[in-house]
Amino acid sequence: MSNQDPVLDSTTLSTHEYVARSILPRFPDAILKSTESKAGTTFDIYFQEQLLLSLNKRGARYFFLSRRKRAVKWDTTTSFNPSRVTERILRDLAEADYEVLSTTNKQILKRPIHISRYKRCPGCLNDGGIKIIIRSESLTSENSQIYTPISRSIEINGAEIKCTGCGWMGVRSELLRKIRKPLT
Numbered sequence: 219m220s221n222q223d224p225v226l227d228s229t230t231l232s233t234h235e236y237v238a239r240s241i242l243p244r245f246p247d248a249i250l251k252s253t254e255s256k257a258g259t260t261f262d263i264y265f266q267e268q269l270l271l272s273l274n275k276r277g278a279r280y281f282f283l284s285r286r287k288r289a290v291k292w293d294t295t296t297s298f299n300p301s302r303v304t305e306r307i308l309r310d311l312a313e314a315d316y317e318v319l320s321t322t323n324k325q326i327l328k329r330p331i332h333i334s335r336y337k338r339c340p341g342c343l344n345d346g347g348i349k350i351i352i353r354s355e356s357l358t359s360e361n362s363q364i365y366t367p368i369s370r371s372i373e374i375n376g377a378e379i380k381c382t383g384c385g386w387m388g389v390r391s392e393l394l395r396k397i398r399k400p401l402t
């Protein structure tokens with residue numbers, strides 16, 4: 219089932235209202251607040267009382283950490299597609315560890331980061347148990363080969379990966395190189 223709101227129409231709504239109202243049902247527990255000013259309406263999206271996105275007639279400003287960019291400007295050309303922009307913002311939220319949903323109500327996962335099979339865990343010195351952390355309560359089994367879910371309520375201090383063997387968490391650069399045992 220699609221969760222795209224049929225009431226939303228990009229031809230009658232302003233771009234910022236359309237994008238803001240399209241993001242909301244795809245971002246569980248997010249809150250939308252609108253404020254009026256001389257410059258028009260501003261739509262702010264909050265999650266856990268933190269302002270993450272602010273959308274106005276010029277574009278969207280990011281208040282969350284995104285590796286890609288800090289803002290999206292609306293394009294005035296005819297090829298401009300508000301639903302494509304919505305997908306791009308949702309993708310950026312997913313990459314920044316927010317639990318957002320695809321059009322088919324599945325969590326949008328971060329793009330897998332490559333973990334070399336020549337690397338091993340600095341905790342238990344084993345390989346094979348290292349997975350990418352997803353900030354979520356659970357995962358579907360099809361994704362559990364690559365990802366491991368950790369609840370948002372647990373502090374992970376910026377860790378990106380976890381060893382499911384010993385529980386070590388950290389970033390890729392901390393992994394140890396696997397050294398082939400010299401022949402004796």
Ligand SMILES: [Zn+2]
Pocket residue numbers: 339340341342343344347381382383384385386
């Ligand atoms: Zn380990």
